[in-house]
Amino acid sequence: MDSGMRPVGSCCSSPAGLSREYKLVMLGAGGVGKSAMTMQFISHRFPEDHDPTIEDAYKIRIRIDDEPANLDILDTAGQAEFTAMRDQYMRAGEGFIICYSITDRRSFHEVREFKQLIYRVRRTDDTPVVLVGNKSDLKQLRQVTKEEGLALAREFSCPFFETSAAYRYYIDDVFHALVREIRRKEKEAVLAMEKKSKPKNSVWKRLKSPFRKKKDSVT
Helix, strand or coil: CCCCEEECCHHHCCCCCCCEEEEEEEEECCCCCHHHHHHHHHHCCCCCCCCCCCCEEEEEEEEECCEEEEEEEEECCCCCCCCHHHHHHHHHCCEEEEEEECCCHHHHHCHHHHHHHHHHHHCCCCCCEEEEEECCCCHHHCCCCHHHHHHHHHHHCCCEEECECCCCECHHHHHHHHHHHHHHHHHHHHHHHHHHHCCCCCHHHHHHHHHHHHHHHHC
């Protein structure tokens, strides 16, 4: 599937010479494949060995829907505990990918903990989120149905994907969707501000209309 995303060079910067930077955070229990997803997205390779306790940052320049974007992706460790470091990147992050493994029901249950952690730090339910059920290639080991994932995504009001980091199924689409969510919510916020700042019909304007009608009737 063509996700509309590809790496770009310096020729693809915006007219002002700068591309919009998006700070994305990977969340989920240990062992669900967050690092594998990130590395497949960045370098198109599946890591054979990775220390699950390490938190790594990755950067990539791409185009999404023909708009340039600099993605700054933080791949986090799998603990859902509240820490000062986690508080810092929760506040800095603009969008979150919450992952679970379809072969591990425990990781699915922990999704709610990560969603609550986002709310605890940001105090809003409007933070851009994408829900991901990884390891879709291991169908024989499935413990979480696709319907369960869809139901949780509806509860969160967010996009949902089942992915395979091993085979790179829908990996690009996940990051693509999160950037779209960020852009959509930003546009909604701008429109809301414009609507709020737009002056309403004044009392004077409403009072003028009867005079116009009266004048028209005389002529």
